[in-house]
Amino acid sequence: MLMNVSRATAVLERERLNGVIATTIENVGYLTGFFDPNFCMFRGIQEYCVLEAGQAMPGWLILPRFDLDLVAAAPPRVKEIVSFGTFFYGSPGDTPLNDFERRLAALAVAASPASPLDAISNVIAQTRLQRIGVDERGMFPAVLDGLRARFPERELVPASHLFSEIRAVKTSEEIARLERAVQITEEAIYTCLRGARPGITEREMTEEFEIALLRQGARPWFSPTPSIVGFGRWSVGVNRPADVHPLLPGDHIRFDVGCLFQGYYSDIARTFCFGVPSPKLASVYHAIHAGQEVALQSIEVGIKASDVFERAMATARAEGLPGFS
Known part of the structure; x- marks a missing residue:
């Protein structure tokens, strides 16, 4: 599992959040294990994941309908998939379906709201979430404004920094x-x-x-x-x-x-x-290598990265690169 569940639970509890909405490829992937290649290529795509506080598995992955084949091929770690927009999938008729095709058919048969705002609104309406953290880096302002207009009784707060805090401690995976x-x-x-x-x-x-x-x-x-x-x-x-x-x-x-x-x-x-x-290259290599060795030896709990850097630079200068900066 990629998500640090205990850390996420503690951060959401401290911030009095009932849940969070991931909106970037990195954070959606962190919660679900699904890293959408289309998300990389087409920056106009909206894709969200809703995680309720205290849950080890996200509740909903919301993505464009044309991505359903991707999640059918590699099912993400999520309870429900919701698609939006228009995309057409054909039926092979009487031909028996393989496992992938059956998963795709099951996803494609569900109706898809027209827009990402409609899709995320439908999901939020199903929940009791009142104070929700939103990874504001990936959600279009118009969508966020639309959510606030549709749910004036619910509080949507910036949470991009909270995702960074949660992810600062890596899981074994x-x-x-x-x-x-x-x-x-x-x-x-x-x-x-x-x-x-x-x-x-x-x-x-x-x-x-x-x-x-x-x-x-x-x-x-x-x-x-x-x-x-x-x-x-x-x-x-x-x-x-x-x-x-x-x-x-x-x-x-x-x-x-x-x-x-x-x-x-x-x-x-x-x-x-x-x-x-050349002698010059060998001399430069020696000085930089000496600085790196000092940097590695300097690393300890509590030391600032800037202090490690300055020790390395001072050593490199002393070992033959006086103008190194």
């Missing part, structure tokens, strides 16, 4: 997905290194990296900009996309990359040398 996202990213980097050869371009290595992600069940998430892979002097641009510059002996190869795996992201940087490093 979340940690496993984060670890796997990093492992996939590192293995994709090593795949590129095994194929490193004089003349390969940054763009070609970037393509190899992203293919390696896909083969492991993840996908690049830096879209629409490709993953960042740079050679030698061309690697200094922090966000510069890969180009046609060829790899030369002695170049360093810089990766600033990540992936999306089952709703969770990795974002890491790695630097390697193709061949024997």
Whole structure:
């Protein structure tokens, strides 16, 4: 389970909330396990999940009717699915249905309200929720205004910060997905290194990296900009996309990359040398490595991230990078 049930229960109780409405792909996925790919591609989509206080499983997932095949293929962790809008599903007639088709048929037979406002209103009307936290980042202002107009006796309060607080302590399933996202990213980097050869371009290595992600069940998430892979002097641009510059002996190869795996992201940087490093590159590596070691040794309960950062920077400057900032 992704959701930290005990933490969510405690936060809602402290805030005197009867329930919350998730509205972003990340928070809907956190509650239900369903990360809608259409939610990523079409930013005009509205999708909600309603969780009542004290419940381990959300009550309702509200989504566009054209997404019913997705939830039929991989049923989310939710008691009821409500769709809205118009989309048509055909019937195979007398042909026996498989499990997926039966689930889709059962979902499609239900009537769908015309709009997301109508759908979420119907759900709220079924509940006794009086004080409701709304993840305001994903709900259109017109929908939120519409809810307040339809339910003047109920209190709708901003709750995006509460989702962040609940999610600050990860469950074991979340940690496993984060670890796997990093492992996939590192293995994709090593795949590129095994194929490193004089003349390969940054763009070609970037393509190899992203293919390696896909083969492991993840996908690049830096879209629409490709993953960042740079050679030698061309690697200094922090966000510069890969180009046609060829790899030369002695170049360093810089990766600033990540992936999306089952709703969770990795974002890491790695630097390697193709061949024997120059004295300058070796010196820079030594200074930065020394700073990172101090940073790792400094981490303890209660220390500020800024203090860890400053210790690392001070060490790097002392070890040979006086102008490092």
